[in-house]
Amino acid sequence: MLLQVSSLTAGYGGADIIKGISIEVRQGEIVTIAGTNGAGKSTLSKSIVGLVPKVSGSILLNGRDLLKVSPENRSALGLGYVPQVSNVFGSLNVLDNLKVVRNVKDKPRKIQEMIALFPPLGAKLKLPAQTLSGGERQMLAVARALMSDPTLVILDEPTAALSPSLVEQVFRLVARLPEQGVAVLMVEQRARQALSISHRGYILDQGSVVLSGTSEGLLSDSRMAQLYLGRH
Template identity: 65%
Template sequence: MSLLTLKALGGGYSEVDIIHGIDLDVRAGEIVTIAGTNGAGKSTLVKALLGLLPRVHGDVILDGQSITALQAEDRFYAGLAYVPQVANVFQSLTVRENLLVVRGVKNITSRIDEVLQAFPALIEKLSQRAGNLSGGERQQLAFARALMPAPRLMILDEPTAALAPALVEKVFSLVADLPARGVAVLMVEQRARQALEISQRGYILDQGRCVLSGEASALLSDSRMTQLYLGTH
């Protein structure tokens, strides 16, 4: 059964719809990529499913239950974790404080130890301010924060966007490890080829509509993808 299902999801910031009739699903254990050009509506789709868009229609179903009527806060408690593209850590707090302020976590100090096993680089930086971390370290902290409540689904908006090329591989490998921890992933990525290489399936958006979807391997060899979204080289 699907973990997350979107049915005819549409909506926007004002009276004009930005996304239209999006059907999408993520199964347990999957990594699913959403790709598309700038302004295609990828971030808007993520905000719509998280309950962060002012006006939404259609249905969001988690584990067979509609969560469409829930506020964003309650979708978080239901198991959706979100790592936005920017402002995903508190710059003025230390690494440890960033982890301590995550809400809704039982036995928080032992959970911090557990989560940090996956991010050994952060253990040495626990008392450093997040604003002084490198881009890659900050992204690891954002992931660690999102993992604190043991979510079922991580929603990542362009996790590699602000990173130096050398760190991109590192972040993709962190993403690739999430299903083994029981966390499925729905990821928006500009680096569509690399993202699809670690994904089971993908959805391609254009002007707010899904124009192509399927198995990641099929998308990677689809000529329409190659020309439009993956670059031809």
């Protein structure tokens, strides 16, 4: 087991937003978290990364309890994160966006690796990130997360606000990550498309898991159709 989240409760000081959630990600897996706006998907991912003030329960990554590790040190334990918004530095060029990532062992080698993995970035190294297309920007955000050799990367709505062809492009990119030795926990509102490249999924509603299972199982579950699919 790579990531084991057990009875996680989390919030920002008022009422709990995440109410006793347990989820797992195994080595080599892509796991989708879906659910409507405000269900708590970003709060769940931020809790794992360490960006939510009030968290209880346990979060084990490779057997290490992340709640005992400061947010800054979690990336050194193999955790990568691409936030829903502000996931690149718009005024920095592509190369500098990669250079400023911390906890990277051999930075020049890693940058070359990212350019090989994402050729469109290599062609735009000196351009400010804010001039990239939406898909290229997501590519850069993912490349930044991969710089520190994560064993698990958390992607918060990587296809939000992208045109349909870019959505396809980003899902193809995500589908390739397990080949790089990177497991993926992906928050997505495009549940059907996300599940089609995932092994398993969890559906959140009001801070709780209301459905979970294999992608095939979820995609053929009539409750899914009623609840969350077909929104996109």
